[in-house]
Amino acid sequence: MAETKQFFYLNRKAPYGTIYAWESLEVVLIGAAFDQDVSLAFVEDGVYQLTKNQDTTGIGMKNFSPTYAALGDYDIKKVYVEQESLTERGLTLDDLQHLTWEDEDEDWAEKDSITVVSRAEMAALMDAADVVFSF
Amino acid sequence: MPIEVNGKSLEVDEEGYLANINDWEPGVADVMSKEDDLTLTDEHWDIINYLREYYEEYQIAPAVRVLTKAVGKKFGKDKGNSKYLYGLFPYGPAKQACRYAGLPKPTGCV
Numbered sequence: 001m002a003e004t005k006q007f008f009y010l011n012r013k014a015p016y017g018t019i020y021a022w023e024s025l026e027v028v029l030i031g032a033a034f035d036q037d038v039s040l041a042f043v044e045d046g047v048y049q050l051t052k053n054q055d056t057t058g059i060g061m062k063n064f065s066p067t068y069a070a071l072g073d074y075d076i077k078k079v080y081v082e083q084e085s086l087t088e089r090g091l092t093l094d095d096l097q098h099l100t101w102e103d104e105d106e107d108w109a110e111k112d113s114i115t116v117v118s119r120a121e122m123a124a125l126m127d128a129a130d131v132v133f134s135f
Numbered sequence: 136m137p138i139e140v141n142g143k144s145l146e147v148d149e150e151g152y153l154a155n156i157n158d159w160e161p162g163v164a165d166v167m168s169k170e171d172d173l174t175l176t177d178e179h180w181d182i183i184n185y186l187r188e189y190y191e192e193y194q195i196a197p198a199v200r201v202l203t204k205a206v207g208k209k210f211g212k213d214k215g216n217s218k219y220l221y222g223l224f225p226y227g228p229a230k231q232a233c234r235y236a237g238l239p240k241p242t243g244c245v
Contacts, residue, residue: 074200
């Protein structure tokens with residue numbers, strides 16, 4: 001049997017100026033059906049994708065930010081956010097959605113999905129992945 | 136071709152999914168299931184209502200794997216499997232139940 005590959009989805013762009021953020025999320029959700037080892041990373045303007053209280057009424061686009069909260073249902077437990085990218089934009093972890101997953105083996109205990117990492121740690125994570133998709 | 140529900144004409148896409156999710160009312164599921172020669176029971180409605188709640192919260196339709204897990208948790212372990220769901224919705228829980236629930240075709244539904 002083929003070994004599970006480590007897939008690493010790198011998100012670099014703000015959520016609504018381009019289609020990249022939504023496309024990435026769709027690919028992640030589709031890919032999650034195939035038992036891969038999936039990590040998501042948010043760097044640069046990509047950190048805005050996870051911010052709370054998004055309101056898209058002014059731009060006439062669907063607010064897809066609630067969909068990030070579904071990632072846990074898809075067994076996506078590794079979401080990395082780069083500290084430097086947050087700091088450069090005046091953001092902290094508190095500005096982001098609280099993403100969790102439920103551990104079936106521990107009576108559905110809720111666990112945090114987001115890990116804040118440094119730029120150097122992010123580079124190491126990327127290096128360790130088998131496949132990197134950049135959006 | 137639009138479908139007729141309680142005297143209203145509702146747009147659907149070429150695969151029969153509602154064009155506008157806000158057009159949905161329970162009568163939509165009744166009309167669509169009649170076309171499929173299926174009689175909706177409370178068990179069907181449990182799934183349809185659950186799908187609508189899930190979409191309301193997350194803005195997507197759940198993948199089958201996610202749906203089966205959630206159904207098992209919510210309605211009992213004996214129901215959390217694809218055999219049970221396919222028993223209710225022979226054309227596929229995601230495709231058929233989502234269509235009855237007025238949701239768009241699920242992402243990644245093959």
